[in-house]
Amino acid sequence: MEVKEENKLKTLSYSGIFLSCFTDYSEKCIHATPEHVLVYLYSGEQIIEDRNKKIKLQAGECAFIRRDHRLKMYKNSKGDALYKGISLTFNRAVLRDFYSKMNKSEIPATIKVSDKTVFKLEPSPAIDSLFQSLTPYFDSNIKPTGGITHLKLLEGIYTLLNSNEQLYPILFDFAEPWKIDxxxxxxxxxxxxxxxxxxxxxxxxxxxxxxxxxxxxxxxxxxxxxxxxxxxxxxxxxxxxxxxxxxxxxxxxxxxxxxxxxxxxxxxxxxxxxx
Missing domain, CATH: 1.10.10.60 (Homeodomain-like)
Structure with a gap:
């Protein structure tokens, strides 16, 4: 586990699961990752800026960000509620292992690959259940085991696939990142x-x-x-x-x-x- 704590930010990292809490009003960061990320807002407000588009997340809302893209994020407190966010990072090894065990006949046959970078997901019991089960770990004295974090990542993959069929070809595309000019x-x-x-x-x-x-x-x-x-x-x-x-x-x-x-x-x- 890696713990980072400053005046403005406290981040807990557990093998691909990140929990962040900002104690100041606002924080801006540049987001870029070689892996897919699922972001959930527990409290506060988060604005994701992708080129000329802005996606706003309120408490209880969730978004999927595909890998190899660069975004600006604004993480704000809202009223008395501090920013608290949880993100799951899906590396290729986890996704390859998941794919190898899938029943391939269950994969939708004809899905056009979307060019979207950010997918805001509709609220669902599956999303709420996944992330609410992670909120106790904002307490740094409680550390999930490696087995639990792995299971949560698998649960996250199932949640994504059930939320939006367009994510099938994105999650299971194992090509190397393209080169940006x-x-x-x-x-x-x-x-x-x-x-x-x-x-x-x-x-x-x-x-x-x-x-x-x-x-x-x-x-x-x-x-x-x-x-x-x-x-x-x-x-x-x-x-x-x-x-x-x-x-x-x-x-x-x-x-x-x-x-x-x-x-x-x-x-x-x-x-x-x-x-």
Missing amino acids: LLDFLNGSYMEELSMEQIASFTGRSLATFKRDFKKISNLTPQKWLIKKRLEMAYIKLKEENKKVQDVYMEVGFKNPSHFSTAFKKQYGMPPTEI
């Missing part, structure tokens, strides 16, 4: 604080493959490319949009105004205040 991803994410490992994962690559592919599109290192991109966008915002330096440096992804000013002067030969 690097420039498309970086042009949309340059302002965010991401490690090279995260960028590699989000684009469906190992770190070594990411570095090799990046060399094909730029003579710069990924870190230098990101700084150059941030400075170019900062210049546009200062010159063409007449924005203030104190607003711009954070918008483009710099955390420190001094670092921003030094890097800007190095690239453009003048401090940003003179633009």
Whole structure:
């Protein structure tokens, strides 16, 4: 079991089952995982932002997020109710084992593969039963056994299949993740604080493959490319949009105004205040 506790967040992890509780009003995070995830909101509010779509979860609601996609999530308290969420992560090994034991004749024969990333599931007794049985484990003094967590993951798979037939071809597609275009991803994410490992994962690559592919599109290192991109966008915002330096440096992804000013002067030969 892994326990992470900060001022804002307490997360308990039990072999693929994650229980999170935010004690502050709101938390924003970038969600990206190589595995499918089933999210249930116990209390508070959760907003999942997928490109131009927003999916809102209230207490008692549930959503399935397919693997190899990158989303923004906003996890909020609501009134006096803290955010509390539970998620189940289904790795390929669990899904392959489940599939190998299935009666294949029970699998629907003609289902078109959906291109949706997030599936909000209709409330059902099966969903309520699954997640209500996990809520006692918000108490970190109680630890489920490995057998219990495995059974809960299997129960989660049955729940998904009974909730939406479209999930059959998604859950049991064991192909390796596809590669997302690097420039498309970086042009949309340059302002965010991401490690090279995260960028590699989000684009469906190992770190070594990411570095090799990046060399094909730029003579710069990924870190230098990101700084150059941030400075170019900062210049546009200062010159063409007449924005203030104190607003711009954070918008483009710099955390420190001094670092921003030094890097800007190095690239453009003048401090940003003179633009």
